[in-house]
Amino acid sequence: MTTSEMSIELQGISKQFKGTQALHKIHAAFEAGSIHGLLGRNGAGKTTLLNIMAGYDLANQGSVVIDGTVLKDQQRLIQQICYVRETEKPWEEYKLKKLLTFFKLNTPNWDEEYAMALMSRYQLNPNKKYSQLSRGMKSLFGAIRGLASRSPITFFDEPVLGLDAAMRQMFYDDLLEDYTKHPRTILISTHLIDESEQLFEYITFIHQGQIMLQGATDAILQRGLTLSGRKEAVERAIQGKQVLHTEQLGGHVGVLLWDVPEEEQRAWQQSGLDVGSASLQKLFVHLTAQSQHAKGGHQ
Amino acid sequence: MNIRKHVTFQMKDWSVSLLVFWGIMLTLNIVFQYLQKGFSFNFGNTHVSFNLMDALVELTKNDAHPITDVLFAPDINIVSIGIYILVAGIMCGTISFPLYRGLGISRVASWLSITISLLAISVFNTLVQTGISSIFAVILDNPDRLAKSLDIISIFQLITAYFLVGMLFFLIGTIFYCFGTWIGVLSVALAITALNFFPMGYELLILSNMGIEVAAYPFLISWLVIVGTFFLIGHFLYRARIK
Numbered sequence: 174m175t176t177s178e179m180s181i182e183l184q185g186i187s188k189q190f191k192g193t194q195a196l197h198k199i200h201a202a203f204e205a206g207s208i209h210g211l212l213g214r215n216g217a218g219k220t221t222l223l224n225i226m227a228g229y230d231l232a233n234q235g236s237v238v239i240d241g242t243v244l245k246d247q248q249r250l251i252q253q254i255c256y257v258r259e260t261e262k263p264w265e266e267y268k269l270k271k272l273l274t275f276f277k278l279n280t281p282n283w284d285e286e287y288a289m290a291l292m293s294r295y296q297l298n299p300n301k302k303y304s305q306l307s308r309g310m311k312s313l314f315g316a317i318r319g320l321a322s323r324s325p326i327t328f329f330d331e332p333v334l335g336l337d338a339a340m341r342q343m344f345y346d347d348l349l350e351d352y353t354k355h356p357r358t359i360l361i362s363t364h365l366i367d368e369s370e371q372l373f374e375y376i377t378f379i380h381q382g383q384i385m386l387q388g389a390t391d392a393i394l395q396r397g398l399t400l401s402g403r404k405e406a407v408e409r410a411i412q413g414k415q416v417l418h419t420e421q422l423g424g425h426v427g428v429l430l431w432d433v434p435e436e437e438q439r440a441w442q443q444s445g446l447d448v449g450s451a452s453l454q455k456l457f458v459h460l461t462a463q464s465q466h467a468k469g470g471h472q
Numbered sequence: 473m474n475i476r477k478h479v480t481f482q483m484k485d486w487s488v489s490l491l492v493f494w495g496i497m498l499t500l501n502i503v504f505q506y507l508q509k510g511f512s513f514n515f516g517n518t519h520v521s522f523n524l525m526d527a528l529v530e531l532t533k534n535d536a537h538p539i540t541d542v543l544f545a546p547d548i549n550i551v552s553i554g555i556y557i558l559v560a561g562i563m564c565g566t567i568s569f570p571l572y573r574g575l576g577i578s579r580v581a582s583w584l585s586i587t588i589s590l591l592a593i594s595v596f597n598t599l600v601q602t603g604i605s606s607i608f609a610v611i612l613d614n615p616d617r618l619a620k621s622l623d624i625i626s627i628f629q630l631i632t633a634y635f636l637v638g639m640l641f642f643l644i645g646t647i648f649y650c651f652g653t654w655i656g657v658l659s660v661a662l663a664i665t666a667l668n669f670f671p672m673g674y675e676l677l678i679l680s681n682m683g684i685e686v687a688a689y690p691f692l693i694s695w696l697v698i699v700g701t702f703f704l705i706g707h708f709l710y711r712a713r714i715k
Contacts, residue, residue: 224713224714229573229713229714230713230714231711231713246578246579246580246710247578248577248578248580248581251576251577251578252576252577254576255576256574261574262570262715263567263568263570263571263574264571264574266567275481275571275575276575278477278481279481279575279576279577280575280576324576
């Protein structure tokens with residue numbers, strides 16, 4: 174592991190806001206030198222968790238451990254973290270060129286040349302004030318900060334908010350290109366799961382303030398599958414299996430399944446049923462929905 | 473912790489506003505001094521004349537401390553600097569702190585750097601004011617004012633007063649930032665009440681005009697308040713949620 178790659182470990186993080194438990198004893202680990210996706214529904218606690226991991230907020234319980242050191246207020250650790258938020262209120266009255274100077278002065282690995290190249294690639298006018306930027310332009314400026322900072326730990330909270338499809342793709346390409354040249358630990362929180370799936374090496378699902386699932390993207394995708402065929406045959410096959418979702422069309426039925434051994438999948442294929450891979454978005458939607466139903470049932 | 477670098481960064485951030493502020497104040501000083509001296513001219517058959525001193529004497533003749541002496545233009549800077557530092561103090565709590573922290577500067581380093589910047593700006597403004605009033609005194613051939621302007625105790629008192637204002641309003645800005653509008657407004661009311669116990673600006677001018685030794689100014693209490701405020705701000709900022 175190089176100094177440009179730092180691991181993060183969460184040890185029992187809990188956070189309460191005026192009687193609401195936003196995070197419940199979160200334990201998780203984020204491997205160094207990888208791109209992690211932090212996925213969760215609205216109000217799941219993603220931003221709260223990122224705020225705590227970046228030292229912007231304090232947990233009521235638990236600690237964030239970066240490369241073996243508990244994060245408190247150490248300058249040495251804090252300057253290794255670049256946290257790109259949806260919007261930055263303190264920047265409102267500053268021109269972009271002044272903000273770029275601030276970044277240059279305070280970010281140890283800041284790449285000025287790369288930042289200026291991105292400014293022109295994303296067609297941002299350095300003489301404009303941050304408050305004059307549209308939602309999408311603010312996201313792009315945040316992206317420039319995150320990429321050019323070359324910080325060993327970079328957090329992006331909804332980095333593509335307000336961007337059109339072409340600009341989003343441009344950001345994903347730039348992120349991957351720069352990450353390949355300068356590997357570091359990147360954590361991205363987003364709602365656009367399908368299109369950002371290509372970026373993530375690891376995924377963390379957060380639901381109702383708890384980590385629901387964490388693992389390598391490939392491993393998670395392998396755990397989910399779709400099965401379709403004649404209704405009777407499918408119903409027979411899925412007995413005793415964890416079904417996340419069912420869709421019926423005439424005499425045919427399609428199901429989304431979780432954790433099915435490979436031998437059974439092969440047997441289904443041999444018996445004429447269609448076995449396919451599930452998309453991350455479908456898994457996310459139905460896993461979180463199922464967890465919600467289970468909670469409702471318990472209550 | 474590179475406090476020096478962060479203070480330089482803050483001073484750079486304030487540099488444009490300082491330049492504009494002193495540009496305006498210097499212009500006002502010159503205009504004010506000119507109006508005090510008065511002017512007159514003929515406009516056709518009409519004779520126009522104006523003398524600010526006469527107007528001020530007339531306006532304050534029934535006051536407890538009427539203006540009788542010729543006023544010294546750079547004195548108007550004293551309160552203006554106070555207002556500048558008051559605004560800077562509030563912005564330190566509401567904007568500078570989250571800006572610093574967002575740029576990867578730790579909470580403790582941000583708190584120390586902002587405090588030192590406020591002291592630096594108090595010293596800087598006092599020295600500029602001292603320079604301007606000394607130049608005016610020399611140009612107007614007023615040795616008394618020159619001696620007053622260069623009086624080291626007055627200079628220290630001005631620095632103390634400005635730093636006190638800066639710290640109190642840094643605390644208020646911090647309270648606004650950490651606890652929201654209502655508690656912030658309440659803290660403003662408390663601060664204004666507290667400031668009433670300290671002679672400021674025009675009151676200082678009256679005190680010195682009345683021949684009262686400005687050394688009566690509560691120097692020690694001011695520094696005690698500054699130190700208390702410093703630690704209170706630190707306590708709040710260490711726990712603040714960065715918004």
